[in-house]
Amino acid sequence: MGKRSIVPYGPQHPVLPEPIHLDLVLEDEKVLAAIPSIGFIHRGLESLTSKKDFNEMVYVAERICGICSYMHGMGYCMALEDIMNVEVPRRAEFLRTIWCEMSRLHSHLLWLGLLADGFGFESLFMHSWRLRERILDMFEASTGGRVIFSVNTIGGVLKDMPNDMLKDFVRQLDEMEKEIRDTTSIFLNDYTVKSRLVDVGILTGEDAIRRGAVGPMMRASGINVDMRKNGYAAYNEIDFEVITSNKCDSYARCEVRIGEIFQSIDIIRQAVAKIPDTEINTKVTGMPNGESIIRVEQPRGEAFYHVRANGTKFLDRFRVRTPTFANIPALTQTLQGCQYGDVPLLVLTIDPCISCTER
Amino acid sequence: MGQFLPFTKQVLKNLFSAPATTQYPFVAREYPERTRGHVDIDKDNCILCGMCMRSCPPGAINVDRAGKTWTINRFDCVQCGYCVEKCPKKCLSITPGYQEPGPEKVNYSVDVPYEPPKPAAKPAAPAGAAAPAQAAKPAEAPAPQA
Numbered sequence: 001m002g003k004r005s006i007v008p009y010g011p012q013h014p015v016l017p018e019p020i021h022l023d024l025v026l027e028d029e030k031v032l033a034a035i036p037s038i039g040f041i042h043r044g045l046e047s048l049t050s051k052k053d054f055n056e057m058v059y060v061a062e063r064i065c066g067i068c069s070y071m072h073g074m075g076y077c078m079a080l081e082d083i084m085n086v087e088v089p090r091r092a093e094f095l096r097t098i099w100c101e102m103s104r105l106h107s108h109l110l111w112l113g114l115l116a117d118g119f120g121f122e123s124l125f126m127h128s129w130r131l132r133e134r135i136l137d138m139f140e141a142s143t144g145g146r147v148i149f150s151v152n153t154i155g156g157v158l159k160d161m162p163n164d165m166l167k168d169f170v171r172q173l174d175e176m177e178k179e180i181r182d183t184t185s186i187f188l189n190d191y192t193v194k195s196r197l198v199d200v201g202i203l204t205g206e207d208a209i210r211r212g213a214v215g216p217m218m219r220a221s222g223i224n225v226d227m228r229k230n231g232y233a234a235y236n237e238i239d240f241e242v243i244t245s246n247k248c249d250s251y252a253r254c255e256v257r258i259g260e261i262f263q264s265i266d267i268i269r270q271a272v273a274k275i276p277d278t279e280i281n282t283k284v285t286g287m288p289n290g291e292s293i294i295r296v297e298q299p300r301g302e303a304f305y306h307v308r309a310n311g312t313k314f315l316d317r318f319r320v321r322t323p324t325f326a327n328i329p330a331l332t333q334t335l336q337g338c339q340y341g342d343v344p345l346l347v348l349t350i351d352p353c354i355s356c357t358e359r
Numbered sequence: 360m361g362q363f364l365p366f367t368k369q370v371l372k373n374l375f376s377a378p379a380t381t382q383y384p385f386v387a388r389e390y391p392e393r394t395r396g397h398v399d400i401d402k403d404n405c406i407l408c409g410m411c412m413r414s415c416p417p418g419a420i421n422v423d424r425a426g427k428t429w430t431i432n433r434f435d436c437v438q439c440g441y442c443v444e445k446c447p448k449k450c451l452s453i454t455p456g457y458q459e460p461g462p463e464k465v466n467y468s469v470d471v472p473y474e475p476p477k478p479a480a481k482p483a484a485p486a487g488a489a490a491p492a493q494a495a496k497p498a499e500a501p502a503p504q505a
Contacts, residue, residue: 150441
């Protein structure tokens, strides 16, 4: 038996800009167990609900995260629309779908870049982020923001995308698709990339369910689960197949996310083809009173919003369960038995967003 | 051998293509029309109602009715655009161009030339303070719903 030691990993670590702390129990170079601890950047989101009224909270909610900011804002708005029985105009639903998929595109491209950086392929990292930049430009042209979009409101969206703009976006995505295919084929076929990903961090389907994994982490273990299939926003009119992989390793997670990039482009095309010409928001009056639970599929997985309102302008409860929080137990599973050198890579494969987790 | 080749094409392309980044100090970045850079005020239309001050999520705006000034702390502003949405006279707007860095966090202040409508009776000096409050009443009405 080798020598056992405990190595603290994080909260400051070069591979991860965000603070998560893991206590790694090692036997020589092999990780026996990982004990996570979080709470370094807790910001007290729930407490803010007693200081900001429910309309201002839209802007607070989308600042939970810098990557899935759009969907945090949307999830919160959907919960309040549910409480206040607001019918969102169809065009707004389609616009939300398009922005959601653009968020997924930029999030997955960002993740691919971080993954490449994680296994030391610097130029691949730069290329992924170069591609992502064009999506951010599209966001800036349509919403006015590159990271925080502030276009959601209770009852719809604040800004419309004219049909020419939508057509231009589709044209740009068509152009990008080829480039993305070239870049992602390196992730899928390159020898060096494969040597770092294949058979690293196995999470079987059974374990994924037992540990309550969500999103691409779950789908990479062969479990077909995707909240978009519940048909929120305009997803009920979009035709798409949930992408899964049976390989259960880090390569599978990469494969699923790459598949979702092309799927997102396809969903945007379908949504642009089907978008109706209606209003983009409805006037909402009165105070919310009631309770609602909303689940949306973020790039990182399923996010859960629980909002309880009491008939005043301040909410009673606003609880968000973000995908990274749900994936941490699955992470500790994948870390068991891995090599010490693979730890940063495995932490990256859950696409961690610690700011989301701690809210 | 094929497994080593996927990146070769990209490498060769990189050698002969221009940089993907903008050469910033020499080439200025052009912002799209919708960019939320900073909040601007059309001071001639402002009625000092204070809706922007009350709606601002980070509390960056201050409206002083007595002193007739509209002040924004641009370092606190998060460019969410909620004040623009709430403004009853639509005198606020978000325009491209970000806040420039500076050595101090200075507030940006505008003197608003708004003259409140004179009440029928002729009260003494404190009328200046009371009248804007009356004038702003209609604008305040939607506040409880908001």
